[in-house]
Amino acid sequence: MSRKMNFFAGPSVLPVEVLQEMRDQIVDYHGGGLSIIEASHRGGTFEDMYRECLDLLRSLMGIPENYHIFFLGGGATLQFAMIPFNFLRKGTVADYIKSGTWANKATSDAKKIGDVHLYYDGTAQNFTSLPDPESVHPSANSSYLYLCTNETIGGIEWQTFPDTKDVPLIADMSSDLLSRPVPVERFGMIYGGVQKNLGPAGATLIILRKDMLERQNPNLPAYLDYSLHAKEDGLYNTPPVFSIWGVKLVLEWIKKNGGAEGMAKRATVKSSIIYDTIDQSEGFYRSSVDKRFRSKMNICFRLASEELEERFLAETKKAGMLGLKGHRSVGGLRASVYNALPVEDVQALADLMKEFQRTNG
Numbered sequence: 001m002s003r004k005m006n007f008f009a010g011p012s013v014l015p016v017e018v019l020q021e022m023r024d025q026i027v028d029y030h031g032g033g034l035s036i037i038e039a040s041h042r043g044g045t046f047e048d049m050y051r052e053c054l055d056l057l058r059s060l061m062g063i064p065e066n067y068h069i070f071f072l073g074g075g076a077t078l079q080f081a082m083i084p085f086n087f088l089r090k091g092t093v094a095d096y097i098k099s100g101t102w103a104n105k106a107t108s109d110a111k112k113i114g115d116v117h118l119y120y121d122g123t124a125q126n127f128t129s130l131p132d133p134e135s136v137h138p139s140a141n142s143s144y145l146y147l148c149t150n151e152t153i154g155g156i157e158w159q160t161f162p163d164t165k166d167v168p169l170i171a172d173m174s175s176d177l178l179s180r181p182v183p184v185e186r187f188g189m190i191y192g193g194v195q196k197n198l199g200p201a202g203a204t205l206i207i208l209r210k211d212m213l214e215r216q217n218p219n220l221p222a223y224l225d226y227s228l229h230a231k232e233d234g235l236y237n238t239p240p241v242f243s244i245w246g247v248k249l250v251l252e253w254i255k256k257n258g259g260a261e262g263m264a265k266r267a268t269v270k271s272s273i274i275y276d277t278i279d280q281s282e283g284f285y286r287s288s289v290d291k292r293f294r295s296k297m298n299i300c301f302r303l304a305s306e307e308l309e310e311r312f313l314a315e316t317k318k319a320g321m322l323g324l325k326g327h328r329s330v331g332g333l334r335a336s337v338y339n340a341l342p343v344e345d346v347q348a349l350a351d352l353m354k355e356f357q358r359t360n361g
Ligand SMILES: *Cc1c(COP(=O)(O)O)cnc(C)c1O
Pocket: 010, 074, 075, 076, 077, 078, 102, 148, 150, 151, 152, 172, 173, 174, 175, 193, 196
């Protein structure tokens, strides 16, 4: 077996043990005579696995009992609309922190639904920095304050979070879910597509404080109504079963590898290997992100010219490394080093970067 080194931003690398377990169980799930993706979502086979998955999430993320946990379809993208539909009340505003591409998409959907106050707009600095979390206070008539904990395309990540007191804090955590311990009790809602850090694409994880449902707008269509999903424990309609199964297996892998603390250590080690290489390159590699907010998941960097970047990419491909091209909207290079990516792969990339600099510097 020869697997490539996978630096894709999403869908992205999964632990090889998880893929092997899926292969082994896909036809005959634990001797039950059928696959879990052929079983009813109202039956024991699926529901037992589902409960285990939710229990694992609760313990690994330290999610208090007063939070619902469920999975929806439609990607993180559907949440850009669902959040304002549910929580942006008439006569109030929602505070948005425009930190990059993903928060921007959420902002533009919210504007179609209600009044948005752009609390912070990083456009002028080209989304290379964030506000100081201590300085963030929501507007007086705010329904919620929205932020994206890790901007996957810009490579910028909140290290600590604002304390918004009585105003619910809502966060898109798609690309740093379970990469570190997070004070869940600070948030009214946390959500994220699972395909970056937690499993195969298809499910969006929703973590919702129960009292949020008392603040909802009335008369929402069924699928768009969080309270219906909460009431039915995420089984109002068919959940994304394959994806949830993958998440459950990834969670077991995370647990075996030290939980959220273990993932945080891995992320620090891996991202430091690359950032140190950039910082010690005397400008050969450049990162424009404010050092205080450097992402430990998506490391964006540039070379002196696009031509040099093309040559660099060609070298990485030759070495069996995939996914290092930056997002098409920003160009440059990006190494995504999610939970499951082995440290050795990151070290191999750093070695290649040094060698490339030696021969092209
Ligand atoms: C990938 C990503 C999204 C979009 O997720 P989909 O599941 O494709 O809708 C949203 N937010 C962030 C931070 C992301 O990384």
